[in-house]
Amino acid sequence: DGFTICNGNANGYSEWPYQRIRGGGIYVLTSDPMIKNCLLTLNAASDGGGALTNQSSNTTMKDCRFVGNFTSGTGAGIFNSDSEPEITGCEFVMNSTDYGDAGGGIYDYGSAPLIDDCLFKKNFAGFGGGIVSDDSYTSVMNCIFIGNRVGREGAAVSNWRTFADY
Numbered sequence: 001d002g003f004t005i006c007n008g009n010a011n012g013y014s015e016w017p018y019q020r021i022r023g024g025g026i027y028v029l030t031s032d033p034m035i036k037n038c039l040l041t042l043n044a045a046s047d048g049g050g051a052l053t054n055q056s057s058n059t060t061m062k063d064c065r066f067v068g069n070f071t072s073g074t075g076a077g078i079f080n081s082d083s084e085p086e087i088t089g090c091e092f093v094m095n096s097t098d099y100g101d102a103g104g105g106i107y108d109y110g111s112a113p114l115i116d117d118c119l120f121k122k123n124f125a126g127f128g129g130g131i132v133s134d135d136s137y138t139s140v141m142n143c144i145f146i147g148n149r150v151g152r153e154g155a156a157v158s159n160w161r162t163f164a165d166y
Contacts, residue, residue: 001038004040004041005038005041008024008026008044009045010044011046021048022055022073023052024045025040027055030055031059035059037064040066048071048079050075051066051095052078054081054083055082057085062090064091065091072097075097075107076095077105082111083112083113086114090118090119092121094121098126102132103125106131110136114139115141120143121144126151127152127154128157129145133164134160135160137162137163140164141166
């Protein structure tokens with residue numbers, strides 16, 4: 001509760017274990033933590049989750065800020081894989097992926113996140129400046145999307161093989 005993670009870096013040299021290349025600030029594996037009132041800023045990852053990766057986890061994030069995070073992969077703010085996170089009252093500002101990658105704010109793969117009362121502002125990605133939902137069931141409520149940009153499609157949201165509730 002109430003901490004800052006700044007300048008974390010997951011730029012490992014191999015695909016496995018994933019924590020070497022995902023979750024520049026935080027890597028959550030098969031856990032159910034609650035993260036509240038935190039700032040994750042200027043973190044980077046070479047594969048996904050510039051700030052945070054949820055892998056097979058049910059993380060609760062409340063009133064957190066994700067600012068200026070980067071990934072050469074997917075999900076500059078958060079990368080969710082096989083997870084069911086609850087993300088409430090969070091801000092995603094100026095996070096970015098490489099031009100061809102996806103999910104400036106959040107990238108969901110095989111996941112079922114609940115995203116409520118969040119702000120997505122000035123994020124950038126090749127696809128899905130705010131959120132990408134890929135083969136997932138994503139529920140987004142009461143969120144604001146402002147000035148997100150993409151190289152290709154979905155400045156606010158992109159859905160691929162997914163069930164979404166907006």
